[in-house]
Amino acid sequence: MATNSKMFEKKSDDKIKKNIFSYYPKTRKDITYNQLFAFAGMQGWRTSNEDFHKHLIPIDDQSWKRIDTAKNAANLVDKYIIDALNQIRLNPNNELIDKSQFNINxxxxxxxxxxxxxxxxxxxxxxxxxxxxxxxCLIGPLYIYLINLGDSRGIIISNNGQVLASTKDHKPSVEQEKKRIEKAGGRVTQCENDVPRVEYKLAISRTLGDYTFDKRFIPASPDIIQYPINSSASFVIIACDGIWDVMTNEQVAQFVSQKASNTSIQDIASQLLDQSFILGSTDNMSIYIIKISN
Structure with missing residues (x-):
């Protein structure tokens, strides 16, 4: 693998803030895959890996495929969230909703x-x-569902790299989120050379946890996208902000589509980590690429 040598230069002391960054990056990759999906993750410049992920592999065509990822500064919180999400059922009888009776509302x-x-x-x-x-990400018999809380992101793309659908980041820099926070009595503040934050601290506007904040400002209220499984949808890509901080939806979509015909999805996922690292990502990096069977 060819990598820009500047990316491996020792971090200067002024960048080692609060023990967040290491002097040297950890570039070993965690890769998992089968015929349906590929996952790739890298710790990068951070002193610890705060990304967690879990997937359920379908047994037959009627099963629901499911991919979960969580990101947090406290490992215990993330592990509990992933386990709890795994126990969610879609109706009060603890069964999957029958597709003939399914109601998006x-x-x-x-x-x-x-x-x-x-x-x-x-x-x-x-x-x-x-x-x-x-x-x-939930993939049912008829629809793809992306359920997002925070600044990880999911996109659905076509075979030629067109972005068909995308989740929206929950950040105080987003005007709709800023208005919601202010309506609830909170403040969106911004210091020089910094991003907008909730009450000078939090750069995310919806989270699980963060109980030192008024939860009216940062509710655990996800957005949900429903997209039909049709001949256009070829891949679902979900990734943490370590990818999206340095690559746009369109760049990731084109990267995947241009390699899909002659490269395995696990190699594409691995190469996306390399590309994000070369582009300057200083965060943990995690990505799923999921094939859609039309």
Whole structure:
């Protein structure tokens, strides 16, 4: 692998803030894959890897495929969130909703309610004031669902690299989020040479945890995208902000589509980590590439 040598220069002391960054990057990759998906992750310049992920592999054509990722400064919080998400069912009878009776409004209500319950329950289980963001991908018989809370992101792309659908980041820099926070009585502030933050601290506007903040400002309320499985959708890509900080939706979509015909998806996922690292990502990096069977 050819890598820009500047990326491996020792970090200067002024960049080792609060023990967040290492002097040298950790570039070993965690790669998991089968015929349906590939996952790749790298710790990078951070002193620890704060990304967690989990996937459920379908048994047959009627099963729901599911991918979860979470990111947080406290490992215990993330591990609990991933385990809790794995226990969510789609109706009160603890069964999957029959596709003939499926209602997107019912689905959205159940999922959002489960996230709020999880956030409330989490506060009783962990003695920690940090928080987490997460993104979930559900692939059913008829639709793809992207469930996003925070600044991880998911996109659905066509075979030629067109972005068909994308989640929106929950950041105080987004005007709609800024207005919501201010309406709830909070403040979006920005210091010189910094990003907008909630009350001078948090650069995310929706989270699980972060109980030192008024949860009206940063609710555990995910956005949900429903997209039909049709001849256009070829891949779902979900990744943490370590990827999206340095690559746009369109750049990632083109990167995947241009290599898909002659490169395995696990190699594409691995190469996306390399590309993000070369482009200057200083965060943990995690990405899933999921094939859609039309």
């Amino acid at each position: 019912q689905f959205s209500y159940i999922i959002k309610n489960k996230f709020l319950q999880l956030d409330k329950h989490l506060s009783t289980l962990v003695n920690d004031q940090s928080g987490s963001v997460c993104i979930v």
